[in-house]
Amino acid sequence: MSKSKVKYAGLALSLAFGLIIAGCGSDGRGEGNGSQDELEIAYVERDSEVASTYVISQVLEDEGYDVTVTSIDNALMWEAVANGEADGMVSAWLPLTMGEQYEAYADQVVELGHNLEGAKIGLVVPEYMEADSIEDLSDEASQTITGIDAGAGVVESAESAVEEYGNLKGWTVQTSSPGAMVTELRRAYDNREEIVVTGWSPHWKFQEYDLKYLDDPDGVFGEAETIDTIVREGLEEDAPEAYQILENFYWEPEDIEEVMLAIDNGAFPEDAAVDWVKENQDKVEEWTEDIE
Structure with missing residues (x-):
C-alpha cells in the first residue's frame, strides 16, 4: 500500500487542524457525481483497528482508490467522520465501548453495519x-x-x-x-x-x-460487542463503489487475528495487509462483488 500515508496518534492536534483545512479545500471528493477517487480512512491506534483499516484500505486501493489512513484520537475520529473531514472508519466498537461517541454523532454519520461480530x-x-x-x-x-x-x-x-x-x-x-x-x-x-x-x-x-x-457478574463491561463500519454522509453519492465495498466488508475474528499476529511478529501493517488479501481472495471477492 505504497500510497497510504500514516499519521501517528501523537500528532492528534496537528491532524485535527490539518483535517479541518483539508475539508475546506480541494481533496479529491466529488460533487455527488461518483467522481471521488481519493479516500481518507480514520482509525484509533489499536492492534485490531490497525489490522482492519490496512486490509480494507488495501482492497480499496486495488480497486483504484488513492487511500490515506489516518491514526487519530478516538473522539477526533468520530468528529472527523461526522464533519466529513474523513470519509469513514471500520473501528466503531458498539454498543458499549464507543457508545458515548455514537450517541453524540449518530445523526451526522451513516452506519453500514457490522464488519466483525463477537468482540x-x-x-x-x-x-x-x-x-x-x-x-x-x-x-x-x-x-x-x-x-x-x-x-x-x-x-x-x-x-x-x-x-x-x-x-x-x-x-x-x-x-x-x-x-x-x-x-x-x-x-x-x-x-x-x-x-x-x-x-x-x-x-x-x-x-x-x-x-x-475474568467473569463480570455485575455486567460492568457489557455483553459481546460488534465492530461497525461508519462513513460520512454523502459518500454513497461521491464514491458509490467504495461505499459498497465498505458496506460489504465483513470478516471473522480468526481473520483479523491472523493479520494482527503478523504485525506483532514484525511485519509492517501494509505488508501484512497485502499478504492477507493475496491469500484470501475468496473473501475479498465477496466484498467487491458487482464492483466495476
Whole structure:
C-alpha cells in the first residue's frame, strides 16, 4: 500500500487542524457525481483497528482508490467522520465501548453495519492465576489494573468496575498505551507474575498467551460487542463503489487475528495487509462483488 500515508496518534492536534483545512479545500471528493477517487480512512491506534483499516484500505486501493489512513484520537475520529473531514472508519466498537461517541454523532454519520461480530472487552489475566471472576480479586498485582490510553472505553469500564465491586476498593487503573500494556503483560507472563490488564477481543495476545477473561457478574463491561463500519454522509453519492465495498466488508475474528499476529511478529501493517488479501481472495471477492 505504497500510497497510504500514516499519521501517528501523537500528532492528534496537528491532524485535527490539518483535517479541518483539508475539508475546506480541494481533496479529491466529488460533487455527488461518483467522481471521488481519493479516500481518507480514520482509525484509533489499536492492534485490531490497525489490522482492519490496512486490509480494507488495501482492497480499496486495488480497486483504484488513492487511500490515506489516518491514526487519530478516538473522539477526533468520530468528529472527523461526522464533519466529513474523513470519509469513514471500520473501528466503531458498539454498543458499549464507543457508545458515548455514537450517541453524540449518530445523526451526522451513516452506519453500514457490522464488519466483525463477537468482540468483547473485560479484565484479562493469565490462566495460571487463581482468580476466575472480578469478585475473586483482592490484593493481586499490587492492586493495579494495567490499562491502555485514558478515555478508552475499556479503561472507563475498568474504572467503573473499581467503583462497582467492593473487593476492588483501593485498586487503581494505570493508563498507558496498548503497546505499553502488552509489554507489561509479556514481562509478567514470562516471569509467571500476577497481572490484570484491560483486554479486548479480537487481539493477537489470545493466540500468543494462555489468557482468560475474568467473569463480570455485575455486567460492568457489557455483553459481546460488534465492530461497525461508519462513513460520512454523502459518500454513497461521491464514491458509490467504495461505499459498497465498505458496506460489504465483513470478516471473522480468526481473520483479523491472523493479520494482527503478523504485525506483532514484525511485519509492517501494509505488508501484512497485502499478504492477507493475496491469500484470501475468496473473501475479498465477496466484498467487491458487482464492483466495476
